[in-house]
Amino acid sequence: MKYKTKYLVPAIVAASMIYIPTLQANTSWMMATGYPDNSFFTQNLREFVAEVEENSDGQIKIDMRSNGTLVSHDEIKRSVQRGVVQLGEIRLGAYSNEHPVFRIDSLPGLAVTYDEGYRLNELLQPYYEKVMAEQGVLPLAYVSWPGxxxxxxxxxxxxxxxxxxxxxxxxxxxxxxxxxxxxxxxxxxxxxxxxxxxxxxxxxxxxxxxxxxxxxxxxxxxxxxxxxxxHNINALIINPSALDALDDELQQVVRDAARNAHERGWEMSQARSTENNNVLEExxxxxxxxxxxxxxxxxxxxxxxxxxxxxxxxxxxxxxxxxxxxxxxxxx
CATH class of the missing domain: 3.40.190.170 (Bacterial extracellular solute-binding protein, family 7)
Structure with missing residues (x-):
């Protein structure tokens, strides 16, 4: 199944821009995720990091730490808000007490297939972006958990x-x-x-x-x-000030990589769903x-x-x- 984003989060609907290296100083970011290295979420994010570093000609370096070794899973969103780390991955449902929108993906029976989960997320993306902007974070990509x-x-x-x-x-x-x-x-x-x-x-x-x-x-x-x-949703989030500090070309590098992580992540999730059952049986x-x-x-x-x-x-x-x-x- 090929997933194509209607709302390419956020503002990723702009056509990809050709990246031309500038004299901007190198940027070093820290990134936190709570999942282990064998998780497809972590593997997807490592591809995101590699793409950003390669397409920025090394002007953006991202030090990604998995398995909660940099920031505990429950503290990632707050750390991104405060700028302790610039990037992180969160499970939206973990913040259901903050806003009703973060409970939607956990409503039993609402979206029980990947197609349904993708469509629901597609419709929700502008609203997620608005709510999280008020909280001082910017969502870049969303990936579904298996059923x-x-x-x-x-x-x-x-x-x-x-x-x-x-x-x-x-x-x-x-x-x-x-x-x-x-x-x-x-x-x-x-x-x-x-x-x-x-x-x-x-x-x-x-x-x-x-x-x-x-x-x-x-x-x-x-x-x-x-x-x-x-189908619960994880989101890749960034501190808006960190993104705004980049010039337009480098911002587009990050957005393009995030768009690819979004689409690739849904594909990886569906493929892993079948593989995971085999692992359990083994x-x-x-x-x-x-x-x-x-x-x-x-x-x-x-x-x-x-x-x-x-x-x-x-x-x-x-x-x-x-x-x-x-x-x-x-x-x-």
């Missing part, structure tokens, strides 16, 4: 299987979904998942296969029940598709969560979701 599912020591086929289970989730919508399904749900940072399993704080996990691999979930459970449910994780009964329960809960979200969201955000649902229903 979600339940890691546990048994298959999750219905709400009858969740009694007494403690699960780690990562956002307000997924917490409500898990609670309604009968789990004891708790929000924990990505970095705390292994310890939570080791100390029996949790015995299940709702996430993508990618996260399961990143935390080597096979050390704790034996089953992955794939539901789809949502580690003796049994991968199954969710039952119709479980999917119906999730979708019913999703409708309730969407109705609650609408009450806190702006008219503009509601109109965007309405436009998306109209498109989705026509496409079915």
């Amino acid at each position: 979600q599912g339940f890691f546990a020591d048994k298959p999750i086929e219905s709400t009858n299987d969740t009694d007494g289970m403690s699960i780690r989730i990562y956002s307000q919508p997924t917490q409500k979904m898990a609670q309604e399904l009968g789990f004891n749900a708790m929000v924990l940072p990505f970095s705390e998942v292994p310890q939570a399993f080791s100390t029996n704080m949790i015995n299940s996990l709702f996430t993508s296969a990618q996260t399961g691999i990143d935390v080597q979930v096979w050390d704790y459970v034996e089953h992955f029940t794939y539901t789809g449910t949502m 580690q003796n994780i049994t991968v199954t598709q969710a039952s119709d009964e479980l999917q119906v329960a999730i979708n019913d809960i999703g409708e309730e969560i969407l109705a609650e979200w609408r009450q806190s969201a702006s008219n503009e955000a509601n109109h965007i979701v309405d436009d998306y649902i109209e498109w989705r229903d026509r496409a079915e």
Whole structure:
């Protein structure tokens, strides 16, 4: 599948400019991401860095640190806002308490395929940009997580299987979904998942296969029940002052590389989704598709969560979701 961006984030709609080296002094940036080197998110960002450095003739150098070694995952957005680092990658849903727009990609059942997730993100991009501009950051690219599912020591086929289970989730919508399904749900940072399993704080996990691999979930459970449910979004963000300090030609180098990272990232995510299931099976994780009964329960809960979200969201955000649902229903 080839993804083509309608809103080439942000202001990337301008035609690519031929880069002509100038006398501008070399620029050195720091970049932080919380994911390990084997994550496709990290691999995609390394290609972004290489492209920026090559096409700027070395006038822009980016020191990228992965796996939270420079800044902890939860502090990346604040660090970019304050200019402690110039670039970072964040998961939008981690900031759902700051603004309703950051909860949209975590609404169960709203966008369950890559095509749906891409279209929803496409419509949301101008609104994301406006909200984040007020927070002092500028989004450059967005990449989808693979679809979600339940890691546990048994298959999750219905709400009858969740009694007494403690699960780690990562956002307000997924917490409500898990609670309604009968789990004891708790929000924990990505970095705390292994310890939570080791100390029996949790015995299940709702996430993508990618996260399961990143935390080597096979050390704790034996089953992955794939539901789809949502395609969460990561964003590559930059401190606006850092970008503005570049001349127009170098700014375009960064924007072009970000556009390529955006398109490449969606392709990598979809390819990795299939590969990840194979990796899990190689580690003796049994991968199954969710039952119709479980999917119906999730979708019913999703409708309730969407109705609650609408009450806190702006008219503009509601109109965007309405436009998306109209498109989705026509496409079915």
